[in-house]
Amino acid sequence: MPVPLMYRIRQNFERPLVADVPVEVSRQLQQLHLSQQVRAGQTVAITVGSRGIANIALIAKAVADHVKSIGGVPVIIPAMGSHGGATTHGQRAMIESFGVTEEFTGAQIRATMDTVVVAQTSHGIPVHFDRHAFEADHVIVMGRIKPHTMFVGDVESGLHKMMLIGLGNHAGALTYHRAIKNYPFETIIQSVADVVLSKCKVLAGVAIVENAYDETALIRAVPPAEFFSQEKALLKQAIAWMPKLPFPDVDLLIVDRIGKNISGTGMDTNIVGRKYNDHAATERDNANCKRILVRSLTSQSKGNACGIGIAEFTTARAVSQIDQDYTRVNCITSGHPTAGMIPLVYPNDLSAIEDALLTIGMTEPEDAKIIQIRDTLHLSEVMVSESYLRETGVFPGGEVISGPEPMAFDELGQLADI
Numbered sequence: 299m300p301v302p303l304m305y306r307i308r309q310n311f312e313r314p315l316v317a318d319v320p321v322e323v324s325r326q327l328q329q330l331h332l333s334q335q336v337r338a339g340q341t342v343a344i345t346v347g348s349r350g351i352a353n354i355a356l357i358a359k360a361v362a363d364h365v366k367s368i369g370g371v372p373v374i375i376p377a378m379g380s381h382g383g384a385t386t387h388g389q390r391a392m393i394e395s396f397g398v399t400e401e402f403t404g405a406q407i408r409a410t411m412d413t414v415v416v417a418q419t420s421h422g423i424p425v426h427f428d429r430h431a432f433e434a435d436h437v438i439v440m441g442r443i444k445p446h447t448m449f450v451g452d453v454e455s456g457l458h459k460m461m462l463i464g465l466g467n468h469a470g471a472l473t474y475h476r477a478i479k480n481y482p483f484e485t486i487i488q489s490v491a492d493v494v495l496s497k498c499k500v501l502a503g504v505a506i507v508e509n510a511y512d513e514t515a516l517i518r519a520v521p522p523a524e525f526f527s528q529e530k531a532l533l534k535q536a537i538a539w540m541p542k543l544p545f546p547d548v549d550l551l552i553v554d555r556i557g558k559n560i561s562g563t564g565m566d567t568n569i570v571g572r573k574y575n576d577h578a579a580t581e582r583d584n585a586n587c588k589r590i591l592v593r594s595l596t597s598q599s600k601g602n603a604c605g606i607g608i609a610e611f612t613t614a615r616a617v618s619q620i621d622q623d624y625t626r627v628n629c630i631t632s633g634h635p636t637a638g639m640i641p642l643v644y645p646n647d648l649s650a651i652e653d654a655l656l657t658i659g660m661t662e663p664e665d666a667k668i669i670q671i672r673d674t675l676h677l678s679e680v681m682v683s684e685s686y687l688r689e690t691g692v693f694p695g696g697e698v699i700s701g702p703e704p705m706a707f708d709e710l711g712q713l714a715d716i
Contacts, residue, residue: 299652299655299663300663300664301651301652301655301663301664301666301668301704301705302663302664302665302666302668302683302684302685302705303683303684303701303702303703303704303705304668304670304681304682304683304684304701304702304703304704304705305681305682305683305684305686305687305693305698305699305700305701305702305703306679306680306681306698306699306700306701307544307679307680307681307682307693307696307697307698307699308678308679308696308697308699309510309541309544309677309678309679309680309695309696310695310696310697311509311510311511311539311541311678312509312510312538312539313509313510313511313513313515314509314515314516314539315509315513315514315515316514316515316516316517319353319356319357319360319514319517320356320359320360320363322517323356323357323360323361323364323504323517323519324360324363324364326504326517326518326519327361327364327502327504327519328364329519330502330519330521332364332365332368332501332502333368333369335436335501336365336368336369336370336435336436336501337369337435338369338370339369339370339371340369340370340371340435340436341370341371341372341373341433341434341435341436342365342370342371342372342373342434342435342436342437342438342501343373343374343375343408343428343430343431343434343436343437343438344358344361344362344365344372344373344374344375344405344438344440345375345377345431345437345438345439345440345441345460345464345465346358346374346375346376346377346393346396346398346440347376347377347378347440347441347442347460347464348376348378348379348381348382348389348392348393348558348559349442349558349559349561349562350396350557350559350560350598350675351396351442351506351508352508352512352513352514353514354396354397354398355396355397355398355399355402355403357440357504357506357514357517358374358398358403358405358440359402359403359404361438361440361504362374362403362404362405363404365405365438366404370435370436372403372404372405373405373406373407373408373430373434374393374398374400374403374405374406374407374408375407375408375409375428375430375431375434375437375465376389376390376392376393376407376409377428377431377460377464377465378392378463378464379463379464379466379467379468379470379471379631379632380467380468380471380472380627380628380631380632381558381602381628382600382624383600383602383621383623383624383627384411384467384468384627384628384631385411386409386410386411387409388600388624389409390407390409391600392598392600393407394407395598396559396598408430409430410428410429410430410467411467411468411469412428412429412467413426413427413428413429413466413467413469413470414426414427414428414429414432415427416432416493416494416497416498417493417497418493419489419490419492419493420489421477421481421485421489423473423474423477423481423486423489423490424473425466425470425490425493425494425497426466426467426469426470426473427465427466427470427494427497427498428465428466428467431465431498432498434499435499436499436500436501437465437498437499437500437501438500438501438502438503438504439457439460439461439465439500439502439503439504440460440503440504440506441455441456441457441459441460441464441503441504441505441506442455442456442505442506442507442508443455443456443457443505443506443507443529443532443533443535443536444456444508444533444536444540444566445533445536445537445540445568446459446483446562447561447562447563447566447567447568447573448563448567448573448634449478449483450483451483451484451487452484452526452530452533453484453487453526453529453530453533454533455562456505456529456532456533457503457505457520457525457529458487458491458525458526458529459487461490461491461494461495461498461500462474462486462487462490462491462494463475465494465498468627468631471631471632472630472631474486474490475631475632475633476633478633479633488526491525491526495522495525500522501522502519502520502521502522503519503520503521503522503525503528504517504518504519504520505517505518505519505520505528505529505532507532507535507536507539508536508539509539510539510540510541510542510677510678511541511676511678512675512676515539516532516535518532540568540569541569541674541675541677541678542569542584542585542677543569543570543585543669543671543677543680544669544677544680544682544686544693544695544696545667545669545682545686546571546584546585546586547585547586547667548585548586548587548588548667548668548669549588549589549655549658549659549661549666549667549668550587550588550589550590550591550651550654550655550658550666550667550668550669551570551587551589551590551591551668551669551670551671552591552593552647552651552668552669552670552671552681552713553565553570553590553591553592553593553609553671553673553674554593554594554670554671554672554673554715554716555592555593555594555595555596555672555673556592556594556595556596556599556603556605556606556673557595557596557598557599557602557673558596558598558599558602558604558628559596559598559599560596560673560674560675561605561674561675562604562605562632563604563605563608563634563637564592564595564599564603564604564605564606564608564637565590565592565605565608565673565674566674566675567608568584569584569585569674569677570585570587570590570608570674571583571584571585571586571587572587572590572608576607576608576636576637577608577610588657588658588659589610589611589654589657589658590608590609590610590611591609591610591611591612591613591647591650591651591654592606592609592611592612592613592616592641593612593613593615593616593647593713594613594615594616594619595616595619595620596673600621600624601619601620601621601624601625602621602624602625602628603616603619603620603621603625603638604625604628604629604632604634604637604638605637606620606625606637606638606639606640606641607629607636607637607638607639607640607641608637609641610641610642610654610657611641611642611644611650611653611654612640612641612642612643612644612650613643613644613645613646613647613650614643614644614645614646615712617640617643625638626638645711646710646711646712647707647711647712647713648707648711648712648713649711651668651705651713665685666683666685667682667683667685667686668681668682668683669681669682669683670682670713670716671716672715672716676716679699679716680716681716684701684702687702
């Protein structure tokens, strides 16, 4: 079967950048005058989640250094709900894979799945909070501000989610995701956050926003009283700086890798257009991908394939990388079991692509609109099929690097990565 020729293109996105991450973290925290609240020798729990946040080790170390400078004792708390297989070993290993180690940060890592039920919301929902964080004298909540992959609200993924899902550990994440089936997303967010802020000695937040190049664009230290208003404003900024596919209409999207370090759903549904429906775009989505092929999992995912079920096609290589236990726990906890369903499996990329192109409608395979991406965090350089540029050979949103050229398959039918 003939397949399209491909161009390699570079997209140009707005690129705000924090020049010196440790200096900016220190500057932001100094503005909160935390020394007025932290007494010498008091412990300050610092949250680190499961996402592959740019410079997360540097940020965690800078926060720990600031805590030390005001006389506190920093401790690192893995805060990621059920990720890492919902085990202390798995969660510690995940943050260490990001470079967040005791040696680098100078702070002890305290990992546990135990929670303290600190209260109930007005709706009767028990509020779980990580035991080590609860036992600390203070808590600093760190989180990247982004749109959520499933829910819509004034705040989505960020400081509030870290207080609920991250610090709720497996028990809390399971409880809140179940509650979302009965109550609106914002009701859960607001009611649980109110309890956490009143009962759990939250000292400050460190909000992180990234640019379209997976770089640190903004760091903001936030007092607890301003969590909602600041996160609401920062979410709008995060959306404005997000990367996107170079063209919204896609017959086949080829994703080299998915993973929990990339997105909660392995690939960001805000980018691939599957936020509201696993297998079809809606009028609210920014992209319309008829078919998605997932080629592999990231090593940092440790086999968690949550999100592979959003694709229609995958490879034997990707399936061989799946840890069924990690995936099952995460999908059930998040209330998204279809995210772990296995798509059609193929021995190599070529056979998967050929079959996928038979399911896109009346478009001939060689005329198909195909986009190949590394993952949804890295969209500056992508491959696009000839049909997008056939008339002019020019890409108005950036530049053409090379092409058109045949898709780069090896003798085993495996496609070259971006």
